[in-house]
Amino acid sequence: MKLKGISVRSTITSLFEQVANEQHRKLAPLTDDLKLLQSGLDSLSFAIIVARLEDQLGFDPFNAAVAVEFPVTFGDFVGLYENSSS
Amino acid sequence: MTSGGTPPTGSFHGVDTVIKLADLENASCLEGRLEELRGRRVLISARDQLVAALALVELDGVAQRLVLCPPDLSAAHFPIVIKSADADAWVRDSAMPEENAATLPTCVTAAPAAVARDVTRRRSHDTEWVLLTSGTMGAPKLVLHTLASLTSAIPSQQPKPGSLVWSTFYDIRRYGGLQIFLRATLRGGALVLSDPVEATTDFLTRAAAAGITHISGTPSHWRRALMSGAAATIAPRYVRLSGEIADQAILDNLRAAYPQSTVAHAFASTEAGVAFEVDDGLAGFPASLVGSAGEKVQLKIEGDTLHIRSDGNAARYLGEGAETLRDDDGFVDTGDRVELRNGRYHFVGRAGGVINVGGLKVYPEEVEAVINSSPWVRMSLVKARRNPITGAVVTADVVLADDAAGFGQRPVGEALTREIIEICRRVLPAHKVPTMVRIVPALDVSASGKLVRPSA
Numbered sequence: 001m002k003l004k005g006i007s008v009r010s011t012i013t014s015l016f017e018q019v020a021n022e023q024h025r026k027l028a029p030l031t032d033d034l035k036l037l038q039s040g041l042d043s044l045s046f047a048i049i050v051a052r053l054e055d056q057l058g059f060d061p062f063n064a065a066v067a068v069e070f071p072v073t074f075g076d077f078v079g080l081y082e083n084s085s086s
Numbered sequence: 087m088t089s090g091g092t093p094p095t096g097s098f099h100g101v102d103t104v105i106k107l108a109d110l111e112n113a114s115c116l117e118g119r120l121e122e123l124r125g126r127r128v129l130i131s132a133r134d135q136l137v138a139a140l141a142l143v144e145l146d147g148v149a150q151r152l153v154l155c156p157p158d159l160s161a162a163h164f165p166i167v168i169k170s171a172d173a174d175a176w177v178r179d180s181a182m183p184e185e186n187a188a189t190l191p192t193c194v195t196a197a198p199a200a201v202a203r204d205v206t207r208r209r210s211h212d213t214e215w216v217l218l219t220s221g222t223m224g225a226p227k228l229v230l231h232t233l234a235s236l237t238s239a240i241p242s243q244q245p246k247p248g249s250l251v252w253s254t255f256y257d258i259r260r261y262g263g264l265q266i267f268l269r270a271t272l273r274g275g276a277l278v279l280s281d282p283v284e285a286t287t288d289f290l291t292r293a294a295a296a297g298i299t300h301i302s303g304t305p306s307h308w309r310r311a312l313m314s315g316a317a318a319t320i321a322p323r324y325v326r327l328s329g330e331i332a333d334q335a336i337l338d339n340l341r342a343a344y345p346q347s348t349v350a351h352a353f354a355s356t357e358a359g360v361a362f363e364v365d366d367g368l369a370g371f372p373a374s375l376v377g378s379a380g381e382k383v384q385l386k387i388e389g390d391t392l393h394i395r396s397d398g399n400a401a402r403y404l405g406e407g408a409e410t411l412r413d414d415d416g417f418v419d420t421g422d423r424v425e426l427r428n429g430r431y432h433f434v435g436r437a438g439g440v441i442n443v444g445g446l447k448v449y450p451e452e453v454e455a456v457i458n459s460s461p462w463v464r465m466s467l468v469k470a471r472r473n474p475i476t477g478a479v480v481t482a483d484v485v486l487a488d489d490a491a492g493f494g495q496r497p498v499g500e501a502l503t504r505e506i507i508e509i510c511r512r513v514l515p516a517h518k519v520p521t522m523v524r525i526v527p528a529l530d531v532s533a534s535g536k537l538v539r540p541s542a
Contacts, residue, residue, distance in 0.1 A: 022507075023516065037286055037314045043306055043444055046313075047475040048521045055522075062474030067335040072315035 008057065008081050015052055016074075019045050032075030039074065059084055087146045087271060094143065095274040099296050100136035101281045105200050107143060107271070111207070113200035115140040116177065120205060122192055124148050127172055129187060131155035132179035135258055135279040136198045141177045143271060146233060147209035153216040153228070154259040157282070158515070161186050163225055170228045170405030171216055216404060217261060219356040222449045228404040229356050229411075237268050238382075238397040239360035250275035253293045255303030255311070257282075261356040262329045262445075266302050275300075287316040294320045302326035305336045306444035306476045317343045326363075328352040329445040330477045331433045334369040341367055357411055358418040359398025361385060370432035386417060391437050392424050393417040439469060439539040443517040444476035450539070453480060453518055456510050461493040462486055462502060467529050468520065469540055482506070482520040485529055
């Protein structure tokens with residue numbers, strides 16, 4: 001389980017970097033308390049990240065039967081995926 | 087709006103200025119050149135919403151025609167807009183490049199301020215209002231309205247002056263934002279204008295300081311507000327969603343974030359006007375709204391798309407060879423597909439494969455034309471993929487050309503899809519660029535030789 005947690009986090013981290021690079025945006029250091037809206041990414045960038053995560057991890061936690069709370073920090077975002085994958 | 091009768095009593099809140107509309111009685115933003123614009127067909131093209139808002143208030147009833155250019159209208163599209171609208175003057179702000187409309191004989195550089203002037207307000211024209219909406223191949227379509235058609239959905243009862251503070255995440259030059267601008271201006275409220283470079287948190291703080299009571303945006307705007315962690319900064323009485331499908335998740339999230347507010351989702355389009363507003367907290371709309379004769383707004387479902395007939399319909403498209411707006415019975419086809427489930431109609435996407443990315447329309451044909459310009463590509467199909475952040479994103483299926491002699495070695499795998507995406511990125515705005523490209527062996531083509539488009 002722990003290993004899975006680490007791999008979800010590293011997948012998310014590398015996707016943030018990849019999308020920031022593609023969208024020519026400067027990414028802030030990805031600490032758990034970083035506010036997503038201060039990460040340097042826009043809504044479209046987050047949309048792309050969520051779509052690619054669905055392809056790579058096989059699920060979309062936003063599409064769950066129960067409405068999820070929107071993540072505010074990078075840590076919330078990672079937690080949302082880690083909790084859905086376990 | 088200032089010409090004749092009592093001047094509006096509201097105010098506009100820009101990022102660092104507040105302007106009372108009553109001040110326009112002895113002041114103007116138009117360099118003292120209001121009379122030069124009388125009877126003219128005027129483009130209003132400013133980076134700053136405050137400038138556009140002031141110009142609209144001053145020029146309604148004065149100009150023959152006002153063309154509301156969104157701030158992101160590309161320089162390349164100015165000539166077609168000028169020609170289609172038969173424009174002969176423009177109002178810009180200092181941030182808008184002068185060369186965009188250098189062919190027009192009159193150019194007024196408006197200020198984001200009410201500058202003291204002797205002005206005589208006099209109503210001489212029933213001004214036409216022209217809105218821009220995206221067209222199939224990227225060039226905008228011009229949609230002709232009147233103040234009467236734009237305001238037909240606004241309730242006529244007058245609230246106590248000063249009791250309402252409106253805001254919108256939208257730009258007021260788009261239909262959804264213009265509805266809020268008109269409500270605020272005509273009903274005597276304050277309007278807090280958004281700014282594209284302002285952080286969501288700062289905007290919400292400013293709206294809260296102004297005492298916001300009514301606020302609107304697309305589901306994507308609202309998701310962004312929820313992600314900012316600052317949604318609770320404001321405590322509006324009324325929260326409105328429009329411009330995109332409002333799914334149950336976003337309605338539930340907003341209900342939880344604003345337990346004291348009415349959360350309403352409205353359906354409107356630039357061409358068809360406002361169809362309805364639903365505030366029962368459920369996605370979709372009651373089937374009983376369709377076909378009820380004698381109502382002010384009439385809805386019908388034909389094929390599987392929603393059609394609307396009302397006083398809020400636009401009059402027509404402008405420009406050479408423009409298509410017809412209404413059918414023989416006077417209905418406008420919104421192109422939005424619906425499906426009946428348990429007594430409610432739910433929106434399920436757009437006809438013709440049109441994709442709605444965060445409230446912005448993307449025509450697949452425009453993106454396909456760019457992809458097909460790659461020497462490696464024979465044909466492509468651009469389609470929507472559902473997305474929880476922006477409603478949808480653009481994806482593409484691509485069939486490779488057999489050979490492309492003279493272009494060197496074709497890249498393989500990811501290098502190839504990256505190159506295709508890069509071609510798109512060079513010429514298209516970000517929301518139109520495919521987020522994913524899939525190489526496929528073939529695409530379905532119908533007997534008539536057209537690409538078969540998925541219906542969602």
